[in-house]
Amino acid sequence: MTTPATDEPRDERVPVTVLTGFLGSGKTTLLNRILTEQHGLRIAVIENEFGEVGVDDALVLDAEEEIFEMNNGCICCTVRGDLIRILGALMRRRETFDHILIETTGLADPAPVAQTFFMDDEIAAQLRLDAIVTLVDAAHILQHLDEVKPEGVENEAVEQIAFADRIVLNKTDLADEATLAEVTGRIRAINSGVQIIHAQHAHIYLPQVLDVGAFDLERVLADDPSFLTETEHQHDTTVTSVGIDLPGELDEDRLNRWLGTLLRTKGVDIFRSKGILALAGAPKRYVFQGVHMLLDGEFGRDWRDGEERRNRLVFIGRDLDREALERGFAGCLATAGAAA
Amino acid sequence: MPLGARPGPSPQLRELRQTVRRLLALDDDTAVVVRQLTCAEPGCPPLETIIAVLPMNGRARRWTLHTTTEQITEDDLRAALLAPPHEGA
Numbered sequence: 001m002t003t004p005a006t007d008e009p010r011d012e013r014v015p016v017t018v019l020t021g022f023l024g025s026g027k028t029t030l031l032n033r034i035l036t037e038q039h040g041l042r043i044a045v046i047e048n049e050f051g052e053v054g055v056d057d058a059l060v061l062d063a064e065e066e067i068f069e070m071n072n073g074c075i076c077c078t079v080r081g082d083l084i085r086i087l088g089a090l091m092r093r094r095e096t097f098d099h100i101l102i103e104t105t106g107l108a109d110p111a112p113v114a115q116t117f118f119m120d121d122e123i124a125a126q127l128r129l130d131a132i133v134t135l136v137d138a139a140h141i142l143q144h145l146d147e148v149k150p151e152g153v154e155n156e157a158v159e160q161i162a163f164a165d166r167i168v169l170n171k172t173d174l175a176d177e178a179t180l181a182e183v184t185g186r187i188r189a190i191n192s193g194v195q196i197i198h199a200q201h202a203h204i205y206l207p208q209v210l211d212v213g214a215f216d217l218e219r220v221l222a223d224d225p226s227f228l229t230e231t232e233h234q235h236d237t238t239v240t241s242v243g244i245d246l247p248g249e250l251d252e253d254r255l256n257r258w259l260g261t262l263l264r265t266k267g268v269d270i271f272r273s274k275g276i277l278a279l280a281g282a283p284k285r286y287v288f289q290g291v292h293m294l295l296d297g298e299f300g301r302d303w304r305d306g307e308e309r310r311n312r313l314v315f316i317g318r319d320l321d322r323e324a325l326e327r328g329f330a331g332c333l334a335t336a337g338a339a340a
Numbered sequence: 341m342p343l344g345a346r347p348g349p350s351p352q353l354r355e356l357r358q359t360v361r362r363l364l365a366l367d368d369d370t371a372v373v374v375r376q377l378t379c380a381e382p383g384c385p386p387l388e389t390i391i392a393v394l395p396m397n398g399r400a401r402r403w404t405l406h407t408t409t410e411q412i413t414e415d416d417l418r419a420a421l422l423a424p425p426h427e428g429a
Contacts, residue, residue: 066400068392068394068400068402069402070373070375070377070390070392070402071377071388071390071404072404077377077390079373081394081400084371084373084392084394085369085371085394085395085396088369088371089369089396092368119373119375120371120373120375121350121353121374121375122357122373260378260386263378264378293377293378
């Protein structure tokens, strides 16, 4: 955890930014900007779209997207084999860069990329997923979102927005106010808590996307205390966010049973989950992040004297049943007793 | 550790990876992933361990051991890894 305001030890792991976005959204322009601006960082780039980036002194590695199933037929447990190999090799020359940036193809599914960081403890020990940044073309995203896909085929534009920690809403000069408002509404309906950065020609202030610690919930909440609770009820979208804010302490066994069943039966539809929990008997807050069925969690800072024990979590996914999620989670409270 | 989350790096996991490297005579460029996962298949034990070997050049391989990572012995690994492969990717 890297929260400069606290006594927590500094996180020395290398931050990794994942850059996604449809072809034409301005990804390459942003990447070139990141590589050429004077920010003092030595960035290693892993790119899946060949030959688009050419900067003399940057470490640029080509990779061919390789989806690797860790578990037979379970899409929740797919990782990117190419990344596991390349990140492992990069770690052996750790002293030559400060930051890693992974550029995905316009049609790439962000899940296996993110899951790679949740799967391998060696990678997680040395690298930390900093943020998933999705570039969106303000003038054309609506047609991509509305594109009807055949049964069983994902709409990649929806997925890339659902997985994002930061959306760079690019080319705002090419869309009118009404379109921008509609695009913003559609993005919020899918991923209510995501930070949206407006841009033209992918011109953004780079600290908005680099080393932002979006997977470090303690840090996110220190900057934005309402981060996990700003979800809206949306009934007209398939992919949406469900936020739960519940005071009280959780019974760990009940929580494990409920969450285990939920992820086993609905893991395919739950793209991302994140939360801060109050476990009964634990002096520290339990902080977790998940991608599909894979979870990463650890105890964060101590609960402060007089601080109300409450649980805040968000699920982003497809066909989420808000009522069932709220009911199931409430049943995990230590005080739920015989009702659980 | 609640929620069945990924356990942090442990001496035992490191040892398992080293044993995999030794048994299969892998070079340093080959990535080895050992991960305990919740099994979603009905009738299977709730936790299983996946071992994946990804050489820098060449085919990735994968084995599933239907037991927790903690319970795996060198004999288990030898029996699984040195048997003719059934799975791959």
